[in-house]
Amino acid sequence: MRKRSKNRLRIFLYLLPTFFFLFFFTYFPYLSSFIDSFAERRGNLISFVGLKNYERMAFDSVFHTVLWNNFLYSILTVPLTMLFALGLALLLNRKIAGSAFYRTAFFYPTVIPMAAASMIWLYLFLPTYGIINRFITLWGGKSVEWVGDPQYAMISIVIVGIWKYVGYYMMIFLTALQAIPKSLLESAYLDGAGPVRRFGSIVLPMISSTSFFILIIAVINSFQAVDQVYLMTRGGPGNATNLMVYYIYQNAFSFWNFQYASTLTVFLVTLLLLITLFFFKVVEPRVYYESGET
Amino acid sequence: MDILRMKQMFRPKTLQTLLYHGVLIFCAFLIVFPFLWMLTSAFKTQSEIFHDIKFFPRAFHLDSFREVLSIIPFDKYFINTVKFVFGLLFVQFFTITFAAYAFARFRFPLKDLLFTLLLLQLMIAPQTLVVPNYIIIKNLKLLDTVTAISLPYVASAMGVFLLRQAFRSIPAEMEEAAVMDGASIEYYLFKIAIPLVKPSYTAFALVSINFHWNEFFWPLIVTDTVKSRVLTVGLAMFAESSESAAAWNDLMAATLLVAAPLVLLFLVFQKAFVESFMTTGLKA
Amino acid sequence: MKRSVLHVGLLFALFLIGALLFAGGAKEKPKGPVDLKFFFPVQVAGPQAKLMSEIVDEFNKAHPDIKVEAVYSGNYDQTVQKAITAAKGGNPPAVIVATSISLLEFLDQDLIEDIDQFMVGPDKGFTDGFFPGFMKNSMHKGKVWSVPFQRSIPALYWNKKHFSEAGLDPEKPPRTWDEVIAFSEKLVKRNEKGETIRWGYEDITEDTWTIQGLILQAGGTYANEEGTKAFFNTPEAKKAFSYWNTLVNEKKVMPAQRFYGPASQDFVAETASMMINSSGSFTFVSQSAKFPFGVTTMPGNARNAFPTGGGNLYIFKGLKQAEKNAAWVFTKWMASPEVCARWTEGTGYIPAQKAAYNTQRMKDYMAKYPHYKAISEQLQFAEKEMAFYSNSQIRQTLKTFIADVLLQKVPLDQGLVNLQKEVDKILEPYSKK
Known part of the structure; x- marks a missing residue:
């Protein structure tokens, strides 16, 4: 009995620091945004305005553009990054000379700050003397206003997003691939299964839980991307590359409308939670796990 | 001797390996190049940035640093x-x-x-x-x-x-x-x-x-x-x-x-x- | 058993100590000189940050009782953001350099001190020494709120070498919109595939400053005196926007998107033959261009006019009396003829202080760069820069509109209707008052 009550205090104290900070910097902010989203500022006066901010959000054409941009960004970055990552992982998943070198080469962008990556790519993307345009024109192509043209601006930030994360995801795929028992593949080979069959019926199921995991973080990350938007395009031209977090930032720290920014924050966090719920309730049950524990 | 090596090179297995490395080197180049270009550009002068497309700077200037x-x-x-x-x-x-x-x-x-x-x-x-x-x-x-x-x-x-x-x-x-x-x-x-x-x-x-x-x-x-x-x-x-x-x-x-x-x-x-x-x- | 509880306690004590140490706990109490934080932006190309810290160091040496810390805070927009953020956080900067048009935004949030309160005794009439054109944006409801500092006007830069090559008189820049179009068509260079390899003309389409000049020149205006109403869906404004549209989409002699820095880069790299840029970019261009070039005011249209631009000095609220006084001493010093002349020499900005022109330094500078005198003589045509309540948001809306039109995502007429509607909505809370 005594031991129990003593342990109860201990458990409480053990959990306290983590949950204290978790509460104050993750849950409470969500709540306080929720409360702020019902207010409005006039000069230095703040008043309750009911659902006005939500109404505004519903009819805010910039917000619609931003949301669409963000979907576009996710749809472009997530599958491409995963595909490239898996491709590279498959290439490296065999004994070849120099594999350590390749691994380093693919992985290093993980340790480059996004801020630095944005600068590097901005430099590569320069309109007239940027190296990419110089290459393109050298090979007879048409030089491109990478960050100055709305379509290419989106592609630019997508490229940076892929470049930064592909090596990281590749490494996770590689771990999963290396965990596949060789005997399984060998017996399939002896049974006459070609490389495509082997990939489809053994490799793919065996890495599906890994893919699921990467998919979630990639989607969640794509909805919170902001560094390269801030540093490369400032959401422009127009609002062509304005993404959710940047729009929140703009409303709060450029337009000084914290209440509307809070409304957008509530929207984004709720969206993220819904996405998470969707993945775990709808997608995960269909994922094959090789062992009971996850 | 040379013929032997040639033969070896064109054995399907070797060819495959070469192709392999080709693809890998290409991917590695794409991913590594931005960093290297940043690295060498840091040592260039402004006029080299505007007017040259050479990979290496004419001299390694430390002025920018x-x-x-x-x-x-x-x-x-x-x-x-x-x-x-x-x-x-x-x-x-x-x-x-x-x-x-x-x-x-x-x-x-x-x-x-x-x-x-x-x-x-x-x-x-x-x-x-x-x-x-x-x-x-x-x-x-x-x-x-x-x-x-x-x-x-x-x-x-x-x-x-x-x-x-x-x-x-x-x-x-x-x-x-x-x-x-x-x-x-x-x-x-x-x-x-x-x-x-x-x-x-x-x-x-x-x-x-x-x-x-x-x-x-x-x-x-x-x-x-x-x-x-x-x-x-x-x-x-x-x-x-x-x-x-x-x-x-x-x-x-x-x-x-x-x-x-x-x-x-x-x-x-x-x-x-x-x-x-x-x-x-x-x-x- | 008790010992283990003690252990938990000890560990948490350790944790707390660590956390406190980490918090850098010690808050040193300032003793001795009054500390002032000074936020300044760097908007145009040139080694300004270094010069600024030299000037501030000198001030600190000359004033042992005041210690100014110069904080470089990005470009104008970010400086305003940072200053407001800091002020709202209860830790305001003492003095900042911000665009003159940030005034209403500061007032709306009650962030700045008026300057009139300092202009007493020997400082009475302090602002009388400034060009009236540059004071227009400092005034609101009969009070002075900021001191002009690094002022600029939009200027036309042209590459004389390209002019000669294209068969134009290198000493005759375009003076009207029609001439700009005609000259640009001669100057633009395309390769065999029809792609532009050299722009005839560049304008700052990623900002909302030079377009104001065009609206004024077309005979229009963009804001009412109070900054509570905007006029964008007008025939004059339409003329201005379609002028850009013609240059970009019809004649294809000007790129759709350019900001100050990239435009200067294109100009010095000779991938643009003419550009509109801040007069404050002059130092960078003159140091980097390897060809003869000229500078003059914007070409005109129905009338000759352009907005003023650049930054003013503001003193923030929330300072202690001693700090406030020190902030005024610093502001006065920064706006003094000698410092103004020095700043002009290093940056190319226009001194707002008349007396600055009498300093030897300024005389030497004007002898070296004769065009400067010409620009200064044009200052009579300078008008108030566009300033609204919610200025940032309106500028953002306007920027989006410009990009949409020039990139042909929205037709001009439709875009103007939408723009006016959106801007009216933003200003609604203020126009009712």
Whole structure:
């Protein structure tokens, strides 16, 4: 009995620091945004305005553009990054000379700050003397206003997003691939299964839980991307590359409308939670796990 | 002899290997080139940037570094970054150790719910909560301090998760035996359990360092002056002045200086780095 | 058993100590000199940050009782953001350099001190020494709120070498919109595939400053005196926007998107033959260009006019009396003829202080760069820069509109209707008052 009550205090104290900070910097902010989203500022006066901010959000054409941009960004970055990552992982998943070198080469962008990556790519993307345009024109192509043209601006930030994360995801795929028992593949080979069959019926199921995991973080990350938007395009031209977090930032720290920014924050966090719920309730049950524990 | 080698080269197996390396080298080039181009551009002069397309500079000028260091208080940013990253790591060591141990070894009501609540943190990055968190920091009167940058990261779901797995892998009997001998749980935890799961701590430390060293948006919001600015924010500040927009050699030198510490750390401790990311990545 | 509780306690004590140490706990009490934080932006190309810290160091040496810390804070927009953020966080900067048009935004949030309160005793009439054109944006409801500092006007830069090559008189820049179009068509260079390899003309389409000049020149205006009403859907404004549209989409002699820095880069890299840019970009261009070039005011249309631009000095609220006084001493010093002349020499900005022109330094500078005198003589045509309540948001809306039109995502007429509607909505809370 005594031991129990003593342990109860201990458990409480053990959990306290983590949950204290978790509460104050993750849950409470969500709540306080929720409360702020019902207010409005006039000069230095703040008043309750009911659902006005939500109404505004519903009819805010910039917000619609931003949301669409963000979907576009996710749809472009997530599958491409995963595909490239898996491709590279498959290439490296065999004994070849120099594999350590390749691994380093693919992985290093993980340790480059996004801020630095944005600068590097901005430099590569320069309109007239940027190296990419110089290459393109050298090979007879048409030089491109990478960050100055709305379509290419989106592609630019997508490229940076892929470049930064592909090596990281590749490494996770590689771990999963290396965990596949060789005997399984060998017996399939002896049974006459070609490389495509082997990939489809053994490799793919065996890495599906890994893919699921990467998919979630990639989607969640794509909805919170902001560094390269801030540093490369400032959401422009127009609002062509304005993404959710940047729009929140703009409303709060450029337009000084914290209440509307809070409304957008509530929207984004709720969206993220819904996405998470969707993945775990709808997608995960269909994922094959090789062992009971996850 | 030559013919023999030729034959060998054109054996299907060799050809396949060559093709293999071809593809890999091409991919590696695409990924590595941006960094190398930044590296060499940092040593170029402005007119080379505008008018040449040569990969190597005519001579390795250090002017841009001198220029950058004279404009950016790099040393202060560096110290702030180190304070932020390592100070945070120190605090995180305690928060995650205790929470992880509680989740790994104790039974208590609402355990699953609390754990789920904790894991939800993985889904919400600090940049998403800039607005409310900025208000909180403001009310705490902590704006423009290194502490302000660190606070949202003190609770780490990833760290707790990782260590919980690690602590679970230690047989429970060891704890029981230690307690039987009259040791307190804390004694056992710090003298026996933690040393046993050292690799998990290393993994967490490297990921934490990398993640926070590269953090940009939240520090940008809560810092105002040189007193608390970190390297990434300093870089952005430098880049934002159209002053540097014209001087890409300077900007690349600044970028190099900001990225270099971690890249060097990575190149030296490659294996540990990669493994850390694989373990934390897999389990987060 | 008790011991273990003790252990927990000890560990938490350790944790707390660590956390406190980490918090950098010690808050040193300032003793001795009054500390002032000074935020300044760098908007145009040039080594300004270094010069600024030299000037501030000198001030500190000359005033042992005051210690100014110069904080470089990005471009204008970010400086305003940072200053407001800091002020709202209860830690305001003492003095900042911000665009003159940030005034209403500062007033709306009650962030700045008026300057009139300092202009007493020997400082009475301090602002009388400034060009009236540059004072227009400092005034609101009969009070002075800021001191002009680094002022600029939009200027036309042209590459004389390209002019000669294209068969134009290198000493005759275009003076009207029609001439700009005609000259640009001669100057633009395309490769065999029809792609532009050299722009005839560049204008700052990623900002909302030079377009104001065009609206004024077309005979229009953009805001009412109070900054509570905007006029964008007018025939004059339409003329201005379609002028850009013609240059970009019909004649294809001008790129759709350019900001100050990239435009200067294109000009010095000779991938643009003419550009409109801030007069403050002059130093960078003159140091980097390897060809003869000229500078003059914007070409006109129905009338000759252009907005003023650049930054003013503001003193923030929330300072202690001693700090406030020190902030005024610093502001006065920064706006003094000698410092103004020095700043002009280093940056190319226009001194707002008349007396600055009498300094030897300024005389030497004007002898070296004769065009400067010509620009200064044009200052009579300078008008108030566009300033609204919610200026940032309106500028953002306007920027989006410009990009949409020039990139042909929205037809001009439709876009103007939408723009006016959106801007009216933003100003609604203020226009009612």
